[in-house]
Amino acid sequence: MTTPARRLSRDGRRSPFDLRATALYFGLLALLLCVLGLTARAVAAAFERRPGWIALLCLLAAASTVALRRGRRRWTARRAARRAAAALDAATRTAVEALEPPYTPDPAPVEAPPAIAQESSVAFDGYGCGVVDYDVLDADEFEQAIAALCERDGCSQVEVVGGAGDLGADVLAVTPDGRRVVIQCKRYGDTHRVGSEELQRFGGTCFTVHEADVAVLVTTSDFTAPAAEYAGLCGIVCLDGQALRAWHDTTGPRPWA
DSSP states (O other), rough: OOOOOOBBBBBSSSSSOHHHHHHHHHHHHHHHHHHHHHHHHHHHHHHTTTHHHHHHHHHHHHHHHHHHHTTTTOOOHHHHHHHHHHHHHHHHHHHHHHSSOOOOOOOOOOOOOOOOOOOSSSOOOOOOOOOOGOOOOOOOOHHHHHHHHHHHTTEEEEEOOOOOOOOOSSSEEOOTSSSEEEEEOOOOOTTTOBBBBHHHHEEEETTTSSSSSEEEESSOOOOOOHHHHHHHHHTEEEEEEEHHHHHTTSSOOTTOO
């Protein structure tokens, strides 16, 4: 069994062991392994978004392998450090570009079309009040329609005050002869009749709080018998749906007449 002879230099002496060069070599090798690991991780993450990058990275790896084989014998520690740094920089840029989404400019703001005014359910003619279907109006529109009737029939200082805290008054007006009218509006369905409790609540505020000369409760439905009896005792004018349409068509009396 023969023992391999230690390599000799040209002058016949053995080459001294260089610890510094060996440590640098292994350090560069470890750095290269880290670069390869980060590159593989970036490739795996980029594969889900852009499979086309896999082909490019494979070509880069093949080119690096060929270059390593050709120049392996001529590499020095300094050249290996430069190439390792260049490979690390290229791999980092490739991974960042693969992971970042493509840039898309922000879309130009779209101007909103001009608002189109909604057509009111109440159509007014030259006499102050036009064709009105009271059954399809909501509560606010119903109050506006009653106020329009008052204006049509010569009332002044007509004001819609219905809302939270109105204390039973929805429409206020002054008749042509100077009397103060306080109107409460109840836009109900045919099967929902105004009861005595609602008349009592209105009767408790229309005269004492609002100082009404004429108190009117107008509804699109009807009144119960106790409610009509209470209104008669307190002097409150009750207009049901039929009387309201007669007022609107000028075939019936005005509430303050």
